[in-house]
Amino acid sequence: MQRALTLYNTTIGKKAVMAASGFILLGFTVGHLSGNLKAFAGPTEYNEYARWLRTVPALLWGARIALLFAVLAHIGSAFQLWKRNKDARPSRYQKNVSVATDYAAKTMYFSGPILLFYILFHLAHLTFGGMLFGEGAMFGIEGYAWEVSNPYNNMVRGFQHWPVVIPYVLGVVALGVHLFHGIWSMFQSLGANHPKYNHLRRDLAIGLAALLTLGNLSFPIAVMAGYLEPTNLTFHFPELM
Amino acid sequence: MKTKNLTLHVWRQDGPDAKGAFETYTAENVNEHMSFLEMLDDLNEKLIIEGKEPIAFDHDCREGICGSCNIVVNGYAHGPQERTTVCQLHMRHVFALGWSEIWLEPWRAAAFPVIKDLVVDRGALDRIIQSGGYISIRTGSARDANETPIPKPISDRAFDAATCIGCGACVAACPNASASLFTAAKVSHLGMLPQGQTERFDRVRKMVAQMDAEGFGSCTNHGECEKACPKGISIDFIAQMNRDFVKAMVTSKHDVEAPNDAE
Amino acid sequence: MELKSHEPTGPIEDRWKEHKAHSKLVAPHNRRKYQVIVVGSGLAGGAAAATLGELGYNVKCFCYQDSPRRAHSIAAQGGINAAKNYQNDGDSVYRLFYDTVKGGDFRSRESNVYRLAELSLNIIDQAVAQGVPFAREYGGLLANRSFGGAQVSRTFYARGQTGQQLLLGAYSALERQIDAGTVKMFPRHEMLELIVHEGKARGIVTRNLVNGKIDVHVADVVLLCTGGYGNVFYLSTNAMGSNCTAVWRAHRKGAAFANPCYTQIHPTCIPRSGEYQSKLTLMSESLRNDGRVWVPRNPEDCDKDPAKIPEEDRYYYLEERYPAFGNLVPRDVASRNAMYVCEDEGLGIGPKIPGEPRRGVYLDFKSAIDRLGEDLIMERYGNLFEMYERITGDDPRKTPMRIYPATHYTMGGLWVDYNLMSTIDGLFVGGEANFSDHGANRLGASALMQGLADGYFVLPFTVGNYLGTIRKTEPLEESDPVCQEALKSVQARVEKLMNAPDPTHAPEYFHRKLGNIIWKYCGMSRDAEGLKKALEEIRPLREEFHEKVKVLPQKGETFNQALERAGRVADFFELGELMCIDALERDESCGGHFRTEHTIDGEAKRDDEHFQHVAAWEWTGDPSNPALHKEELTFEYVKPTMRSYK
Ligand SMILES: Cc1cc2nc3c(=O)[nH]c(=O)nc-3n(C[C@H](O)[C@H](O)[C@H](O)COP(=O)(O)OP(=O)(O)OC[C@H]3O[C@@H](n4cnc5c(N)ncnc54)[C@H](O)[C@@H]3O)c2cc1C
Ligand code: SF4
Ligand code: FES
DSSP states (O other): OOOBOOGGGSHHHHHHHHHHHHHHHHHHHHHHHHHHGGGGGOHHHHHHHHHHHTSOHHHHHHHHHHHHHHHHHHHHHHHHHHHHHHHHOOSOOSSOOOSSOOHHHHTHHHHHHHHHHHHHHHHHHHTSHHHHHTTSBGGGOTTOBOOTTOHHHHHHHHTTSHHHHHHHHHHHHHHHHHHHHHHHHHHHHHTOOOTTTHHHHHHHHHHHHHHHHHHHHHHHHHHHTTSSOOOOOOOOOGGGO | OOEEEEEEEEEEOSSTTSOOEEEEEEEEEEETTSBHHHHHHHHHHHHHHTTOOOOOOOOSOSSSOSOOOOOEETTEETOSSTTOOGGGOBHHHHHHTTOOEEEEEOOOOTTSOEEETTEEOOHHHHHHHHTTOSOOOOTTOOOOTTSSOOOHHHHHHHHHHHTOOOOOHHHHHSTTOBOHHHHHHHHHHHHHSGGGSTTHHHHHHHHHHHHHHTTOBOOOSOOHHHHHOTTOOOTHHHHHHHHHHHHHHHHOSSOOBOOTTOO | OOOOOOOOOSOGGGHHHHHHHTSOOOOHHHHTTSEEEEEOOSHHHHHHHHHHHHHTOEEEEEOSSSSGGGSGGGGOOSOEEOOOOTTOSSOOHHHHHHHHHHHTTSOSOHHHHHHHHHHHHHHHHHHHHHTOOOOBOTTSSBOOBOOTTOSSOOEEOOTTOHHHHHHHHHHHHHHHHHHHTSEEEETTEEEEEEEEETTEEEEEEEEETTTOOEEEEEOSEEEEOOOOOGGGGSSSSSOTTOOSHHHHHHHHTTOOEEOTTOEEEEEEEOOOOSTTOOOOOBOOGGGGGTOEEEEESSGGGGGSOGGGSOGGGEEOHHHHHOTTTGGGOOHHHHHHHHHIIIIISOOOOSOOOTTSOOOOEEEEOHHHHHHHOHHHHHHHHHHHHHHHHHHHSOOTTTSOEEEEEEEEEEOOEEOOOTTSBOSSBTEEEOGGGBOOSSTTSOOTTOHHHHHHIIIIIIHHHHHHHHHHHHOOOOOOOTTSHHHHHHHHHHHHHHHHHHTOSSOOBOHHHHHHHHHHHHHHHHSSSBOHHHHHHHHHHHHHHHHHHHHHBOOOOTTTTSOOHHHHHHHHHHHHHHHHHHHHHHHHHOOSOBTTBOBTTSEETTEEOOOHHHHOEEEEEEOOSOTTOOEEEEEEOOOSSSOOOOOOOO
16 A cells, blocks of 8 residues: 655645744744834833733733744754755765855755744743743843843843843844745745736845844844833733743 | 867766766867867867777757756856756857866766766656656547637746756756756646646646655755756746645645655 | 558548558557567657557667657757648648648659648647647637748747657657556667567667666567668767667668668758867758848958948849749758859858868848848847857847758658558658658658657557557567577677777767768769769778777776767768768759759759659668669659749
8 A cells, every 4th residue: 555645745745834834933023023112112011011912821822832833843844854955965066056046045054043042042031031040140141130020121131231132133133034035935835926926025025024134123223222221110910920 | 269278177987886086187279169068079089099988978969959968067057158058058158257177067966866977867857757747648539729729828838838858957956956847847837738737736746746756855945946947947837836736735635646765 | 672562542532541441450458468669759759659558559668868858859940730721821631742742852652641641630639639839829729830931831830849849748648658557668778780580570689878788679560760860971950869770770681771862951050160060050941031141252251251241242142043032942952052152162151161161151131130120030030049149159130140051851761661661571660760751852840740640640550550460479589599699799799899900089080071971972962973982982981980990898888978979870881871872873863862963954853754763772781782672653643843943
């Protein structure tokens, strides 16, 4: 008996999984940024938003599980394809030129892992910093301690320190580069293809990647420029404990 | 008429399991109007007279249409001139780039074992076609050719895909040695025509499965293939194949069998 | 040897139908018991193998390329004729038949030609059903054009790649059968010998080009569809590997070779640029619709920049000599006149190759661009201009194209009867490899038609008839002495080529020399004196070849391209000699065979009284003394006339 062909055991199927999970992650990134822009509305709004996110545990955990799943699927299929692609060319060219590949496409296998580390760092910085560092100095930085009920200050005070800003900026740039190829690639892999609109796919990829990069960079820039400052208000949000 | 001496580093390999290595030769008095392969002919004639093993390379029509020739020239599949097979590459273009040292390598892919030197076995591409790259029509049972009008834009677009010469440059140029462009060209050519509708979704499933079974890499949407393709086949066809494939896998009510060595 | 054409009689339009109705068949369940060998995977071989496989026969198909899709049919550009009359311009099967017989200068067999015209209808249907993307009009129906001066638009085309698209259609049908298990494909296998057992073709000996292994394949019937022998000229529009080995080996085993001297020279090819040139590239004849052909009037102007040659110093020789047809005279007339102005009058243009007159004439689009605008000209010929520029580095919009005639097609081939069977029982020949349908000259766009008619519709049927008639063949084992002898003879031949006594030159060296002789004396125009000279030169050169050819022996058991070439050149030597013998014997001019002694007003003058026959040559063991047999031709429907283009 021969096995029937399944979607996931084909290369195109795996690419489709990458594209679909990438799409989920992209959606998250967009939502995440638009929520965070509340920082510019003020500490209270920002912290209130953070609190609200935690008020519906089902939604929160649902989203977390979905994201975790998307990340795993994204990484899993990327890894399998990477392995396969490596095996598909066992002997390398002595002279290797690329004519069409842009920087972003060439570096997907680097920007991906960088993003992974960045996300872990980012979570440590803003989600489970308290768990990691307790009352002590975050990332070993004197005078920068976790404030349980004040995500706003956790963010702003972090960005006052280069050791936090630099990995963040690197991560955000890697994200932009990853998305620049990823978004276009997503259209291609899912076959979103129409002769009339095909040229828009590149434009959309450039636009969205740029928007997300600049949006995310706006926080450290605003902090460094002194536009966003730590707040002296105190909050008490049991949901965040 | 310009002539020049060139240093050639040529990949020499006795067989699929042998270890290959570069050997260096001088091509003397290369004329600018020669084709790249004529330069090699000339060198080979000299090698034979000197009692040395001539360089093996594939070629036949020398008109850019049969798809036999295949050399990676200084890192470019078919050489640096766009939309040009290596048999149609003329030395004046090589001179214009100022190259005096040239590396000649075979198509490198696990699915294309080296037969000798620059000659590889591209049987995998034939097997992809065998798996479904046809319209099943018995000889003599066709109806009148003009019975089904086909809108010109569709027919023209199908033609764009049908111009593939099966050379495998797309595989050679792809960072993942993927045969997606080749496969997509045939899937799209037949899938767009009214005659090809009946088998459209099974065809794409079988051909993709075979493509995978041959050990080609996956498409990571870099677009190298499109640039190397001597017929300028567009990667839009790959998107078209992907869509047909996913659609077929998701909606089809019956299974197709995976080829034996599919992953 | 007796030449029986086995033509049916009766009204010509019923002959094929009647023939089919009264032929023997093989029952479906019996077909797989028969082993069929098809050598060649071009239009003829690919179509035949696919169709025979589909019928249920057990088929083995061989080609020397790495894939059947690369057969040289792929290179045909212009189009394929069919008497569909889709344009409503008065075309019919009869008219296509008539044009083909006349075009062949009354040297073809009427029954065959009629069948060809008839089957042309089915070919187009078949190809379209396979997905061949022929050109279409805006209304979605198939487009046609007029080709080679035909008075009707009956040529179907697919951009400039008609052969490619048709071959890919046949190839896909073939691959489908390979998948179904009815056809086993042997790419990179070259046929080097035919096995004849008790008077019947029963198999072949091949060399596996990858590992050098020499093998026997036995069968009940053998089909040769191995293309033309134009490469006997060394330079031609054929592929580098095109060869005569398969047909020549069959000839040596008893198959008569018909009309070897009938070759076609195409007027619009890109001229040579130097001695190193390996092949010639055809430019579509359609260019002559808008281009004007000229050379300088004064030999001193020949190496001048053409733009600097004033109008009055340009010699538009076709327009002056043939006011009625001008640049659109038929292929052979255009070709010959180019040769006259270059070789006899010394007015040729282009690069000077040492020891040769300049061979090239201008094909100028300036006046067409002035008259019609560059856009329209580019729309018509853009892809051809691009191709020309890629090869020569010149832009035809700025400087006139250079063209010169080149060998393009060989009408001669193995003699076959109406069933396409040669003089050896069980050996069938299709496509360009046989001599059948084009007489002394082939019309443009008719070779693709013939290859596919033979492959899809004639051979599958006549092979069945043959097998149905003989019923059972004697079992033949590979160990049979006949097979082993054939195998040994091939091994010995290969050994001999690799161990010449005084190896000094690569095979190309001899091939070039042979080509020069044939081109000079047996090319566009021939005369008795020259042909005798050619024979005198070929014989010693052939001996020198076997004495001095250098092929590296140590790696004979592997991929060895020099060895492949040497074997092909060896056979070209013998065939080249036969061509000259045939050309000398045919003491008349007809079609592509132009004997300068026989002209009327500078045109070919036939001698129907003495030469209205097919010259079929039998191998006698001595390449210099073949035996001539004649098949007389009769013309019941199209009465022979003289052509005139004045
Ligand atoms: C440049 C060019 C343009 C042309 N344009 C047109 C046109 O527009 N219209 C038209 O009607 N005709 C045209 N012709 C002519 C036409 O293309 C050919 O006559 C026709 O395609 C021949 O088909 P075939 O099947 O007989 O042979 P081919 O297609 O030549 O196939 C020969 C096959 O035999 C195999 N073979 C040969 N020798 C051996 C051997 N010893 N052992 C094993 N296998 C062997 C080869 O591998 C190949 O598969 C053109 C020809 C050329 C060269
Ligand atoms: S798609 Fe282009 S590069 Fe790939 S095989 Fe076809 S012609 Fe060659
Ligand atoms: S030799 Fe035929 S395409 Fe290059």
